[in-house]
Amino acid sequence: MDLTAMAAEMGGDDPLTIEGAGTRGGRTPGVRCVTAPSGIDWIQADEMTVCCGAGTAVDALSMALAEVGQRVALPPGGTVGGALAVGRSGIRRLGDGPVRETLLQARYVDGAGEIVKAGGPTVKNVSGFDVCRLLVGSTGTLGFLGEVILRTKPLPASSQWFVAAAASDPFTLRRTLYHPVSILWNGATAWVLLEGDPADIEEQAVAGELTPVDDPPALPGPHRWSLAVRELQGLTKMAAGPFLAEVGVGIVHHSSPQPERPRDPAAEELRHRVKVAFDPSGRLNPAPS
Amino acid sequence: MISAAVVDDLCAAVGRDRVRTSATELNLYKRDASTMDGSAGVVCFPTTTEEVRQCVLVAGRHATPFVARGSGTGLAGGAVPLDEAIVITTTKMNRILSVDAASCLAWVEPGVLNLDLTKHVAPLGLHFAPDPSSQQSCSIGGNVANNSGGPHCLADGVTSAHVIALEVVLADGQVVMLGGEDPEPDGYDLRGAFVGSEGMFGIATRICVRLSQNAPDVRTMLLDFATVEDGAETVSAIIAAGMVPAALEMMDKLCVQAVEAYIHAGLPTEAAAVLLVEVTGLPHGVAADVVRISAIGKQHGAGTVRIAQDEAERALLWKGRKTAFGAIARIKPNYYLHDTVVPRRKLPEVLNEVYRIVERHDLLVLNVFHAGDGNLHPLLVFDRREPGVMDRVHAAGEEIVRVSIAAGGVLSGEHGIGLEKRDFMPWMFSPVDLAAQAALRFAFDPDGLANPHKVLPSGSSCGDISHVPEGAWI
Numbered sequence: 001m002d003l004t005a006m007a008a009e010m011g012g013d014d015p016l017t018i019e020g021a022g023t024r025g026g027r028t029p030g031v032r033c034v035t036a037p038s039g040i041d042w043i044q045a046d047e048m049t050v051c052c053g054a055g056t057a058v059d060a061l062s063m064a065l066a067e068v069g070q071r072v073a074l075p076p077g078g079t080v081g082g083a084l085a086v087g088r089s090g091i092r093r094l095g096d097g098p099v100r101e102t103l104l105q106a107r108y109v110d111g112a113g114e115i116v117k118a119g120g121p122t123v124k125n126v127s128g129f130d131v132c133r134l135l136v137g138s139t140g141t142l143g144f145l146g147e148v149i150l151r152t153k154p155l156p157a158s159s160q161w162f163v164a165a166a167a168s169d170p171f172t173l174r175r176t177l178y179h180p181v182s183i184l185w186n187g188a189t190a191w192v193l194l195e196g197d198p199a200d201i202e203e204q205a206v207a208g209e210l211t212p213v214d215d216p217p218a219l220p221g222p223h224r225w226s227l228a229v230r231e232l233q234g235l236t237k238m239a240a241g242p243f244l245a246e247v248g249v250g251i252v253h254h255s256s257p258q259p260e261r262p263r264d265p266a267a268e269e270l271r272h273r274v275k276v277a278f279d280p281s282g283r284l285n286p287a288p289s
Numbered sequence: 290m291i292s293a294a295v296v297d298d299l300c301a302a303v304g305r306d307r308v309r310t311s312a313t314e315l316n317l318y319k320r321d322a323s324t325m326d327g328s329a330g331v332v333c334f335p336t337t338t339e340e341v342r343q344c345v346l347v348a349g350r351h352a353t354p355f356v357a358r359g360s361g362t363g364l365a366g367g368a369v370p371l372d373e374a375i376v377i378t379t380t381k382m383n384r385i386l387s388v389d390a391a392s393c394l395a396w397v398e399p400g401v402l403n404l405d406l407t408k409h410v411a412p413l414g415l416h417f418a419p420d421p422s423s424q425q426s427c428s429i430g431g432n433v434a435n436n437s438g439g440p441h442c443l444a445d446g447v448t449s450a451h452v453i454a455l456e457v458v459l460a461d462g463q464v465v466m467l468g469g470e471d472p473e474p475d476g477y478d479l480r481g482a483f484v485g486s487e488g489m490f491g492i493a494t495r496i497c498v499r500l501s502q503n504a505p506d507v508r509t510m511l512l513d514f515a516t517v518e519d520g521a522e523t524v525s526a527i528i529a530a531g532m533v534p535a536a537l538e539m540m541d542k543l544c545v546q547a548v549e550a551y552i553h554a555g556l557p558t559e560a561a562a563v564l565l566v567e568v569t570g571l572p573h574g575v576a577a578d579v580v581r582i583s584a585i586g587k588q589h590g591a592g593t594v595r596i597a598q599d600e601a602e603r604a605l606l607w608k609g610r611k612t613a614f615g616a617i618a619r620i621k622p623n624y625y626l627h628d629t630v631v632p633r634r635k636l637p638e639v640l641n642e643v644y645r646i647v648e649r650h651d652l653l654v655l656n657v658f659h660a661g662d663g664n665l666h667p668l669l670v671f672d673r674r675e676p677g678v679m680d681r682v683h684a685a686g687e688e689i690v691r692v693s694i695a696a697g698g699v700l701s702g703e704h705g706i707g708l709e710k711r712d713f714m715p716w717m718f719s720p721v722d723l724a725a726q727a728a729l730r731f732a733f734d735p736d737g738l739a740n741p742h743k744v745l746p747s748g749s750s751c752g753d754i755s756h757v758p759e760g761a762w763i
Binding site for chain 1: 389390391392393394435436438442446447449450459463464465466467469470471472473474475476477478479480481482484485486489502504505525526528529531532533570571572573574577630631632633634659662663664697698699700701702703704705706710714717718719721722723725726728729730731732733735744745
């Protein structure tokens with residue numbers, strides 16, 4: 001995919017922001033905004049990889065991949081670039097792993113308008129430093145994603161949500177079920193997503209006293225808490241208001257914001273040095289003034 | 290000779306009994322498991338984060354480079370000290386600090402051996418997924434430095450996917466926590482940047498790893514083929530059919546013959562290639578995959594499909610794979626192991642090219658590799674006493690790397706760049722790409738004292754001076 005137009009558009013020394021579909025926070029207001037190209041370059045099911053523009057809609061990509069029996073572990077909605085730049089996982093993280101595992105190669109445009117490649121096109125690669133991991137979740141402050149190569153996964157033979165019996169302990173389910181894709185818990189009820197061979201799902205459901213349901217519950221609010229997995233057990237005591245916790249992961253979807261977390265000044269200084277090293281003039285996606 | 294002042298300061302930092310300067314020990318620590326030698330100035334053995342910090346501060350005070358070292362099993366020269374660097378060995382930091390079975394994580398010190406952790410958590414039904422062939426002797430700190438893989442990383446991912454937090458001593462002596470036990474720590478993924486940084490971003494002193502559930506059911510299969518192409522095409526067909534086996538390994542004829550002579554497992558020594566396929570999971574899915582993989586193999590000309598009938602047979606088949614490097618001593622006394630990745634669909638043509646290259650250089654090659662993720666491991670075998678043989682080994686190796694890159698592959702799948710492939714980096718990355726990597730290194734270590742002159746070729750950033758040791762592969 002040709003990124004020269006995007007790079008040319010990003011030239012100059014003025015502050016810049018980038019927007020995909022605007023579903024994950026969107027642009028910095030009052031700053032010149034660019035967009036990344038969209039479109040799928042290629043899908044290689046036998047390599048379990050796909051190459052597309054960062055502006056490609058996640059849902060369009062998912063539909064194209066489904067035609068060849070593949071899927072990508074990005075949360076639905078918005079653009080691929082937005083999902084990667086924000087780096088937040090969907091409710092399948094227990095099975096899918098974090099978003100950062102999905103990015104194999106990125107071509108991005110840096111603050112100097114240069115096109116930079118990070119990572120490599122193969123499913124396994126340790127050539128050089130892992131700039132891809134750094135880009136995921138960096139919210140466009142180190143470079144603007146232009147084109148990416150992503151890891152895909154085969155679609156499961158079968159997929160089914162369940163609700164657990166009233167007396168079920170979700171933390172016990174986490175240990176007794178094999179590779180559940182998601183366990184959600186609101187403090188009283190647990191929902192479980194199982195995928196794989198239908199006969200295995202049925203046996204696991206019987207053993208775990210699980211009843212099929214059509215859908216998982218709606219998220220109780222816009223806020224995300226990030227807790228150590230073990231902290232979830234005390235959640236009913238510490239979290240007022242409705243919540244839906246991802247058991248085994250530590251994400252809690254909540255109606256109110258997470259209380260302030262302690263910050264590590266040494267890590268913050270290091271992050272600042274990374275930002276300065278990648279974008280010395282600080283023009284990429286500045287914080288709103 | 291390193292200055293007495295450095296040695297004295299290190300003795301003050303960790304105690305005289307844990308600082309070594311004898312010629313014998315410096316000789317031991319001037320190399321890793323590659324063919325390259327460097328020069329160690331002094332070797333020290335800290336036992337705590339604070340002692341590591343003190344060693345690093347001594348290095349900074351004397352403007353002397355330092356090299357972190359685990360078990361020294363690296364194959365790319367990443368832990369080879371240059372210019373009489375201070376070698377900071379983490380082997381005595383080998384405690385498993387805590388295991389939280391409910392959260393599926395453990396905190397370990399960097400010197401804990403990979404397999405020791407898996408053995409430790411086995412009674413809990415858990416394991417540490419990255420399983421390099423050296424897992425009996427390689428350290429988890431080394432796995433972090435190299436972002437190590439192994440046969441079972443096809444389905445489970447390499448080390449980076451299994452490390453969630455790191456306590457790190459930076460080159461300026463600051464101690465910083467990267468990542469965290471919670472899933473979305475604030476800010477950039479510095480944990481992800483650190484994993485695979487080959488000792489150039491600092492020294493990991495405590496590591497929080499993710500533990501994986503042991504699979505309820507495991508089936509291990511061996512398929513043999515009359516041609517390497519048939520075996521390689523079977524690999525692609527299995528993946529294209531939507532299966533991701535836990536492991537999908539290939540051995541070629543010479544390798545199978547060497548292994549069979551060594552372990553007597555009844556391997557098909559007349560086959561051009563064998564595939565070792567392991568399927569794990571719940572019983573119905575595993576049984577279905579075994580049937581489908583057998584059928585795909587047969588469609589691609591598999592001679593026999595052997596399915597391990599019990600744990601003993603399974604262990605024997607894996608022993609064949611994991612002892613391949615030992616078995617080659619029956620053919621020639623020395624070997625040079627390469628590590629590149631190509632797209633799976635390119636395996637047949639690249640393997641054939643490897644055979645042609647090796648023949649042209651009058652060498653022997655055994656192929657034993659992670660076919661499922663296209664990770665080639667051509668093993669050149671030779672007798673280094675033969676005059677001129679190393680030149681041929683290096684020339685053949687360079688050509689193998691070139692054809693891998695030309696096929697759309699990458700320089701390394703799991704061994705890292707180190708010194709071995711440092712000067713090949715421009716084959717894969719432009720000057721601008723390399724400058725970004727150098728910028729990342731600069732952010733972690735502005736003075737460049739942590740394991741300098743590795744990974745990035747000279748000229749990637751200002752002030753780099755190339756120091757190439759004897760035996761390096763340039």
